[in-house]
Amino acid sequence: MRALLDWLDDRTGIRELLHEALYERIPGHARWRYVWGSTLVFAFTVQLITGVFLWMSYSPSSQTAWESVYYIQNEMWGGWLLRGIHHFMAQAMIVLLALHLLQVVIDGAYRAPREVNFWLGLILMKIVLGLSLTGYLLPWDQKGYWATRVATNLMSLVPFVGTDIQRVVVGGADYGHHTLTRFFALHAGVLPGLLIFFLVLHIAIFRRHGIHAKDPKKGVETTFWPDQVLKDSVACLAVLLVVLFFVVRPALFGAQVGEHPGHLLGAELGAPADPANQYSAARPEWYFLFLFQFLKYFPGDKEIYGALVIPGLLMLGLALMPIVGRWKLGHRFNVLYILMLLLGAGALTGVAWYDDNMARFETNVPVLATDAKRKESQGYLEAVADAEQQTHRALELASAPSGIPPAGAVSLMRRDPMTEGPRLFARYCASCHSHTNPQGVGIKAPESSAPNLYGFASRQWIARVLDPAHVGGPEMFGNTKHKEGDMVTFVRDTLAKEDKAQVAKVVAALSAEAALPEQAAADKRDAAQITEGRELVAKLSCTDCHKYNDEGSLGTAPDLTDYGSEEWLTEFISNPAHERFYGDRNDRMPAFADGDEPTRHTIWAHDLRLLVMWLRGDWYRAEGK
Amino acid sequence: MSDEIPLAPLPDKPATKYSTPQAPETPPRRGFFSGAASIAIGALIGVVPTAAGLATLFDPLRRKGSGAKLLRVASLDTLPTSGEPRAFPILADYVDAWNRLPNQPIGTVYLRRLPGTDKVEAFNATCPHAGCMVSFKPERNQFQCPCHTSAFEADGSRVMPCVSPRDLDGLKCEVRKEEGQPVVYVAFENFYSGMHEKKAKA
Ligand code: FES
Numbered sequence: 001m002r003a004l005l006d007w008l009d010d011r012t013g014i015r016e017l018l019h020e021a022l023y024e025r026i027p028g029h030a031r032w033r034y035v036w037g038s039t040l041v042f043a044f045t046v047q048l049i050t051g052v053f054l055w056m057s058y059s060p061s062s063q064t065a066w067e068s069v070y071y072i073q074n075e076m077w078g079g080w081l082l083r084g085i086h087h088f089m090a091q092a093m094i095v096l097l098a099l100h101l102l103q104v105v106i107d108g109a110y111r112a113p114r115e116v117n118f119w120l121g122l123i124l125m126k127i128v129l130g131l132s133l134t135g136y137l138l139p140w141d142q143k144g145y146w147a148t149r150v151a152t153n154l155m156s157l158v159p160f161v162g163t164d165i166q167r168v169v170v171g172g173a174d175y176g177h178h179t180l181t182r183f184f185a186l187h188a189g190v191l192p193g194l195l196i197f198f199l200v201l202h203i204a205i206f207r208r209h210g211i212h213a214k215d216p217k218k219g220v221e222t223t224f225w226p227d228q229v230l231k232d233s234v235a236c237l238a239v240l241l242v243v244l245f246f247v248v249r250p251a252l253f254g255a256q257v258g259e260h261p262g263h264l265l266g267a268e269l270g271a272p273a274d275p276a277n278q279y280s281a282a283r284p285e286w287y288f289l290f291l292f293q294f295l296k297y298f299p300g301d302k303e304i305y306g307a308l309v310i311p312g313l314l315m316l317g318l319a320l321m322p323i324v325g326r327w328k329l330g331h332r333f334n335v336l337y338i339l340m341l342l343l344g345a346g347a348l349t350g351v352a353w354y355d356d357n358m359a360r361f362e363t364n365v366p367v368l369a370t371d372a373k374r375k376e377s378q379g380y381l382e383a384v385a386d387a388e389q390q391t392h393r394a395l396e397l398a399s400a401p402s403g404i405p406p407a408g409a410v411s412l413m414r415r416d417p418m419t420e421g422p423r424l425f426a427r428y429c430a431s432c433h434s435h436t437n438p439q440g441v442g443i444k445a446p447e448s449s450a451p452n453l454y455g456f457a458s459r460q461w462i463a464r465v466l467d468p469a470h471v472g473g474p475e476m477f478g479n480t481k482h483k484e485g486d487m488v489t490f491v492r493d494t495l496a497k498e499d500k501a502q503v504a505k506v507v508a509a510l511s512a513e514a515a516l517p518e519q520a521a522a523d524k525r526d527a528a529q530i531t532e533g534r535e536l537v538a539k540l541s542c543t544d545c546h547k548y549n550d551e552g553s554l555g556t557a558p559d560l561t562d563y564g565s566e567e568w569l570t571e572f573i574s575n576p577a578h579e580r581f582y583g584d585r586n587d588r589m590p591a592f593a594d595g596d597e598p599t600r601h602t603i604w605a606h607d608l609r610l611l612v613m614w615l616r617g618d619w620y621r622a623e624g625k
Numbered sequence: 626m627s628d629e630i631p632l633a634p635l636p637d638k639p640a641t642k643y644s645t646p647q648a649p650e651t652p653p654r655r656g657f658f659s660g661a662a663s664i665a666i667g668a669l670i671g672v673v674p675t676a677a678g679l680a681t682l683f684d685p686l687r688r689k690g691s692g693a694k695l696l697r698v699a700s701l702d703t704l705p706t707s708g709e710p711r712a713f714p715i716l717a718d719y720v721d722a723w724n725r726l727p728n729q730p731i732g733t734v735y736l737r738r739l740p741g742t743d744k745v746e747a748f749n750a751t752c753p754h755a756g757c758m759v760s761f762k763p764e765r766n767q768f769q770c771p772c773h774t775s776a777f778e779a780d781g782s783r784v785m786p787c788v789s790p791r792d793l794d795g796l797k798c799e800v801r802k803e804e805g806q807p808v809v810y811v812a813f814e815n816f817y818s819g820m821h822e823k824k825a826k827a
Contacts, residue, residue: 233670236667
């Protein structure tokens with residue numbers, strides 16, 4: 001062993017190197033305040049390690065980025081832990097950077113001969129910010145996608161070459177495969193390379209000048225090893241523990257982790273990015289929130305001041321510290337400057353948070369909260385809730401036994417009735433129809449002038465049509481021209497006198513025509529009653545107006561054969577004034593897809609199908625739900 | 626190495642305003658406890674992120690291969706009665722990490738109808754040497770591998786000398802009657818190449 005070491009030392013001088021590295025003088029003894037630099041090196045090392053492993057499983061393209069991250073997070077051994085550490089360590093790094101900078105400024109460690117090293121530090125800070133900005137996009141989820149769009153759009157503000165810069169960074173006019181390949185190359189190649197380069201310089205120069213001892217007379221001189229190393233490693237351990245705390249936080253607060261820890265623990269993964277789906281909950285990472293807030297104060301063409309000019313000047317102020325610090329009061333000014341910066345950023349962050357969340361509180365701060373702002377906050381909180389729902393749904397669909405199709409998870413979302421249905425309903429139907437459950441939750445028409453379609457064709461829904469108390473009410477025909485029509489009169493005057501049990505059988509029979517997936521079990525169970533009910537439809541003289549299988553005829557009222565089935569509903573929405581439905585008794589409902597010319601249709605066939613499936617509650621449900 | 630050119634001595638460095646502090650000649654008394662504790666903590670904080678990464682790295686080890694499944698390949702009538710092997714693609718659902726693709730070509734089999742019978746032999750078209758794909762050459766009545774010149778008879782046995790450690794991998798197959806038509810089913814699987822025994826990639 002000894003001989004081997006001698007041999008190695010002979011060739012490399014390793015003993016001396018080690019000696020120099022470990023026995024650097026620390027006048028005034030080891031201290032906790034010197035640990036920040038080391039914790040940053042540690043954090044960066046962790047990012048390198050976890051980053052390289054993530055790299056082995058990540059696939060940068062707009063059809064595989066989200067999918068591969070989903071796979072890492074939810075399917076691979078320890079993937080949630082790996083991603084969680086990488087995600088939260090990135091945030092820890094920002095905090096440590098701020099602390100390191102603060103400590104350097106307060107101690108006046110930027111002064112001669114350490115000016116150059118101070119500037120190197122500022123460069124390193126920029127690189128780290130660049131790393132977190134590029135990393136935010138890589139999972140290609142809604143959050144990262146929309147936040148990065150804002151960040152890259154700000155690039156176009158740079159005079160003269162802004163739009164070109166933006167195009168080069170984004171890899172084209174629009175976001176896509178090359179946005180990801182470029183961001184990934186920056187995140188995993190260019191920026192870490194630069195960071196290592198500048199870090200080596202930073203540390204070499206630091207070593208040249210030695211530690212900037214705060215009070216060298218305070219204690220006995222010691223060396224880096226082992227006293228300061230111990231303090232440094234304890235600090236690194238603390239950093240790691242904090243990070244791990246955030247990774248497993250949900251489990252600590254009693255969440256049931258179960259078989260799929262990735263669903264809950266570690267870094268979040270939102271719904272897959274969808275350029276066609278506006279995401280109102282988009283916010284940058286918390287440490288960029290102050291910039292986000294700052295921008296709000298610069299309307300229109302003044303934006304460039306908020307986005308580039310003022311932040312640039314403030315950075316310049318930082319860079320000038322070593323020079324300003326030469327004057328007697330300079331150092332005090334510098335300390336004040338950095339404190340003001342941090343305080344300002346903190347205050348802006350606080351205001352940004354409050355702007356978004358004020359609607360949660362009963363009473364608000366008078367100056368900050370106006371009615372308009374409260375409304376905005378309300379909107380934001382709803383968007384967040386909606387985003388959470390979509391995140392949840394994306395996870396459910398992606399982990400379905402059919403897997404993710406090659407077109408990517410976003411295609412799962414786009415053809416999911418549960419996701420698209422409410423949007424389509426809001427767009428095409430909600431000017432007249434509401435879709436609210438008995439508790440009043442759901443999509444409310446501003447002026448409801450047609451039946452509430454919640455649970456359409458279900459037993460509850462049909463029962464309301466045949467209920468004298470409801471049929472003419474606002475939830476049914478009350479706001480239509482059928483308010484005093486034959487159906488309402490019939491239900492009130494004739495059907496009301498019939499035996500309730502018989503009516504219930506008719507309800508079951510008519511509802512069974514729709515073959516709703518949610519009711520499949522009930523329909524099977526009550527087969528006997530349904531058969532009886534079918535006979536009763538004619539006996540109770542429904543077929544005087546309606547056609548039902550072989551009885552009755554078309555032309556006066558909607559056909560009850562297959563009532564509410566996918567085909568029936570599609571045809572109905574396509575043209576309610578068809579003789580199979582309301583004919584010329586149709587109220588105001590337009591024909592959405594009448595005729596053979598798809599370009600003339602109000603609604604695409606694809607959307608119509610999703611809308612119909614949603615109205616019928618026909619969508620994938622994970623087992624056990 | 627005696628013919629080294631002696632280097633000229635470096636001139637003394639001019640004194641700078643800010644000289645580099647040197648490491649002390651003799652290290653101070655080592656604190657054994659501090660040293661040991663530093664090393665222990667250092668190891669611990671290095672292990673955590675590395676372990677998480679290694680877990681994902683070794684994730685493939687716990688995933689099962691697709692295993693053998695009996696698949697409908699061709700109707701018996703498409704096979705020549707001469708005993709000449711014919712290649713057929715194997716179509717099956719294919720799982721590639723997060724993607725699940727229905728009816729993908731996942732491999733190729735050679736089917737051979739034994740002359741004068743309804744019996745069929747099936748071979749995986751993958752060469753047992755190192756995994757290239759063999760092709761049947763009717764003019765020689767042999768399977769040939771394009772990579773390292775392995776050759777196999779029509780019945781799958783090696784033409785010696787041969788670099789392949791074993792004969793072509795036979796697959797279980799059976800002929801079933803479907804609506805009166807005889808149809809060939811093959812239990813398709815892949816095997817590790819390069820070894821004497823036939824080991825399935827399960
Ligand atoms: S792989 Fe066939 S001979 Fe080598």
